[in-house]
Amino acid sequence: MSITTLERPAAENDGDGDDGTGSGVGTDAARATVAGGEAPAAPTRIPSKEGVEVGPRRRLRESTLDERFNILGALVAGPTVATLLFGWFTPLTGPIGWVVVAFLAFIGFYILLVSLRSDREEVKDRVLTVLLISAGTILFGALAFVVVYAVGRGSVALPHLNFFTQTMELAGPLDGLDVGGISHAIVGTLIQISIALAITIPLGITTAVFLNEIGGKFARFVRTISDAMTALPSIVAGLFVYAAIIQLITHQRSGFAASLAISVMMLPIIIRASDVVLRLVPGNLREASYALGSTRWRTVWSVVLPTARSGLVTAVILGTARGIGETSPVLLTSGITAVMNLNPFSGPMISLPLQVFDFVKSPEPNIIARGFGTAAVLILLVLLLFVIARLIGGKGPGQLSDRQRRRVAQQSVDDLQRIAARNHLLTPSPAPTTQESSP
Template sequence: MTLTETTLTPAARSTHIPSPDGIAIGPRRRVRSARVGDRFNVLGAAAAAMALATLIFGWVTPLSGGIGWTIVAFLSFIGFYALLVSFTADFQEVKDRVMAVLLSSAGVVLFGALVFVVAFTLVRGQEALPHLNFFTESMEMAGPLDGLDVGGILHAIVGTLMQIGMALIITVPLGILTALFLNEVGGRFARFVRTISDAMTALPSIVAGLFVYSAIIVLITHQRSGFAAAMAITVMMLPIVIRASDIVLRLVAGNLREAAYALGSTRWRTIWHVVLPTARPGLATAVILGTARGIGETSPVLLTSGVTAVVNLNPFEGPMISLSLQVFDFVKSPEPNMIARGFGAAAVLILLVLALFAIARLIGGRGPGDLSRRQQQRVVAASLRDLQRITIRGDLRHPHQPAPLPPAPKKKESSS
């Protein structure tokens, strides 16, 4: 028994790194956990900052609070926190902790802004959301002065799902195949395609709408339709999916490809069985980003699909409105009920995006080696079938039954 095992408790042994000689060389450094002194520094700096900001805005220079009070309180918090940390740490640790506080604050602000937008939309739309007819009826029989118990956004929901569905059918295979071409094939033309796709990420949506309007509506169909809106959404989604998929495929380790090639696999079998399964979660995220960009587009849909109050199930004929365009059409009305319908439609749009995100996470959330229960059962069943096939062929013998020995050669009788 070593010195560490005899003198340290199990909890202490779990937090020490033993040396090869069996002597503990010190506790592990905690990177993610916070000590009591760190929490005291944060709370003390926050209390001092709020007190100083209140003193400045309420007594020294009586001003209105709000954004100014928040800015002064945050800057004071950073200063007080750096001062408290400097009492027990060196200059390098002070810089590290201040930077950690700044990054954490940025994350909190970003998350707070997202929560505020979602909560504000849901609260403003709570007048329309409890009505069942809001989801099951269109605005065909409702007017601006009618109550919320008449009319709904069924036509906008159907139009959004159909337009996004058609856009995804074109965008997903084309975007992923383009990203595979950029990473697996390469060449001068690949660099040109990457440059064009990067430039298209900054393309204004109104330009995409004008392009589709001129190329499809004016020259071919001569009317606004859901198909034209889907093409405009595709133009906006495609560079996002290509760019995000390109970055994800670059992160696939090269030694995985080399191992597949060493085993005799071809390029396309390596892409299908190694590269794509490894990058599946990232590709799902790329599709989510593209869908979120396309589902909220308003100006290209306004130019290409038109505005209607009825359900249109034919994407190639007649106007077909989407949720984003319906929100714009509702909130521009001065009537309170129409504005309430607009916020209700915006809440439905947010919930639809969250539902698509959850579905994409379920599809691509597992890693390349993580199998579901059904997939594990399929693997076990395939292994059992292979075992039976090999056993029948006689290639596998039971380990407790040795192979039969060959017959001994007969001795020749000596002739006397």
């Protein structure tokens, strides 16, 4: 059987310095050492099962010189063409149009540069990669723009301490920013979202467990209804709670009614996201639990839910982000007030989104500044809830923190000591030997 270049042992290398891979790294390093210089660092090699080096390790995350040239060339050519079109050759104007033309020109030049040395499949792969990275960049840029714009417009009101500690009970539309605040809206938002979470978390996760662990015809019906509710307009949820709760039972707007409307919007999000997460739990974990004699509900409580804990927390975060920013259902159910109300079952209770809506309607600059400051506080509150939820959720399955590792190690030591003590008690002691007395 003939030996190819990649299969040739190192001992059969030719005298020209080829080490079997065509690189000659070993001989070049030896020559540099003999000449008195330092040997260059040899690339990392992948040995085969027989111990033969088959080639240098390829680093997939590193870009080649051609790839960098294509990207940089297209980045320079795209804006240049857009500038020529908007400033010299055509009467085009506007920054948004310039960005669109520059991006399209960038894609066109990138396709041209890549196609010079690549085939069609590689061109498709490179262009799709650039489009995906561009989509992520645009999404992150839009989010950063919203945050920066809200904080920038509200920076006039945010430095005042009274903005966080006072209410709008004694503040008028012409008063300065040193009077009045949004403490009543912050408290109202926390109360409403807490009640909504107390309703949706157990109901949503239990429904997701039912869909995955029980199944059946009714489960398919429930999944269809929950999927349809994800596209439910928020104003419809507000109208439903207004007609079913306020008109028929309470006869007044309240924070509890707003919480019910928010729950209607959060529940399908939590059910759908939790359903997807529970489907990702490997089936062999359930089978192993059943093989050890565990019941179905014990398996769900001790195996399925802990494994999917991180994903379930993400589902709750998605539902919370949807509910905490709702304005339409709260507008119909909670009412607008300028005073502090700690009782969610009596009287109107305003929230941060509704307070923003009420502020920005005013033509007064100070009130509008308060509105943008309230929006910035809402964004920071969502970020804070996200951090708290991630801390509660912890890491993914199999990823232990330092404290968890120490606890597991201590449990292992305790188990070892208990097993050793039990073996010592079960081991029979040797019978005493009697010495016969000599006559």
